[in-house]
Amino acid sequence: MNEQQNDPRARVVFLIRVPRARTEDFLRAYEQIRYEVAEGVPGHLVDQVCQSPADPEQWLITSEWRTLADFEAWERSPGHRELARPMRDCMTEARSLRFVVRQQTTARPATHDPAPATVEG
Template sequence: MKETAATVASDHLRVMFFLTVEAEAQARFLAAYDRICADVADVPGHLMDQVCQSVDDPREWVITSEWRSAEDFAAWESGEGHRELAMPLVAETTNRRSVRFLVRRETRQKAETR
């Protein structure tokens, strides 16, 4: 079966958190990330998360979070318990910034049928 790419329209929200985590805090940071992801996975509208570490500067991290819609993310972010849940992860960072993007096109591999 040959793989081909498919580009489709999307209205998902991608949230990106750019974080600086010093070497001595990285194990605690990842442990906090794992605990948060277990809770966020059950939030309505949440699709996925990734945590990535820079190959150029291991202190630099990015967390990407994908949501079905901006409204789903806003409901979770403004809801009770959001800040408490994120506090252990934030405590391990020395610098942080977040940005939000609407996904307009998405390209994924798909199986070609014969």
């Protein structure tokens, strides 16, 4: 078993609602913290903020972490709530889900097997 299987990456998903009138405030708040998180939070790999085209008040924030423990340490850190407060102030609903990555789609490695023989009839 490799290290990644022993301590798999984590994906954290937030399903949130942001009233249309708060959209710009929400995006501005995200812009203010995203680099601080990306450059300064141990274990943080990437995050995305997505808006539903069918329901513009429905948002999805996903983040990927080296391990679930890294995310949980960040969430418990003293600065976390204060840093996230401007975004949370824009939300009317929020739900959090946590997952560990068990498998990931990647291209198959190139093989050196010859092309399969064809049968002519």
